[in-house]
Amino acid sequence: xxxxxxxxxxxxRKAAVEIVSRLEEVIRNKPNGFSITVAGxxxxxxxxxxxxxxxxxxxxxxxxxxxxxxxxxxxxxxxxDKARREDIGWVGSGEVRLELMSQHVEKIxxxxxxxxxPLVLYQEDRIESETINTKGFKVxxxxxxxxxxxxxxxxxxxxxxxxxxxxxxxxxxxRDASELDPFIDRVLEIEHRIISANxxxxxxxxxxxxxxxxxxxxx
Numbered sequence: 001x002x003x004x005x006x007x008x009x010x011x012x013r014k015a016a017v018e019i020v021s022r023l024e025e026v027i028r029n030k031p032n033g034f035s036i037t038v039a040g041x042x043x044x045x046x047x048x049x050x051x052x053x054x055x056x057x058x059x060x061x062x063x064x065x066x067x068x069x070x071x072x073x074x075x076x077x078x079x080x081d082k083a084r085r086e087d088i089g090w091v092g093s094g095e096v097r098l099e100l101m102s103q104h105v106e107k108i109x110x111x112x113x114x115x116x117x118p119l120v121l122y123q124e125d126r127i128e129s130e131t132i133n134t135k136g137f138k139v140x141x142x143x144x145x146x147x148x149x150x151x152x153x154x155x156x157x158x159x160x161x162x163x164x165x166x167x168x169x170x171x172x173x174x175r176d177a178s179e180l181d182p183f184i185d186r187v188l189e190i191e192h193r194i195i196s197a198n199x200x201x202x203x204x205x206x207x208x209x210x211x212x213x214x215x216x217x218x219x
Contacts, residue, residue: 069144
């Protein structure tokens with residue numbers, strides 16, 4: 001998403017070191033591309049962790065690419081906020097074009113040289129498209145709240161931190177003042193109920209202290 005910023009900190013990098021050490025062998029042993037998702041609640045550090053994983057993979061000469069869910073929302077951010085305020089029932093995975101994201105993951109892993117994907121322009125509150133080079137990537141890291149629902153993924157990572165625990169991170173990131181108003185807490189409560197159910201599908205858990213644990217699902 002154009003206009004967004006991420007803050008990759010030491011705890012993200014430490015988590016990435018542990019994650020890559022667990023996955024390196026299985027990544028190298030897979031003939032085709034390897035897919036990873038990083039899911040969790042708002043402000044849990046999904047974007048930062050995904051980037052830290054790609055950075056760590058580079059140390060092993062394994063090229064990785066991050067694909068962000070934010071570009072696959074049906075509406076751009078301010079319009080999506082308006083839709084939520086008009087109908088709180090809009091909150092959920094239906095806000096995201098997950099089927100399109102799954103298609104793009106499949107194409108990249110199949111060796112597509114490039115894909116045309118949506119591009120959200122945050123400040124302008126609109127969605128355009130961009131063509132990105134996807135040739136030569138061994139690992140695709142898809143990050144976002146609902147990415148555990150994507151099809152055909154090799155390893156699901158779940159950040160087990162609630163929206164109450166991530167408030168300070170959201171304040172540092174602070175895309176917009178409206179993110180911290182009482183209505184957004186209602187949205188995050190709904191998201192919490194939906195997203196926490198996806199924990200059961202995780203192969204790797206990042207706990208509230210950003211320590212790495214084996215998830216409920218075996219790799």
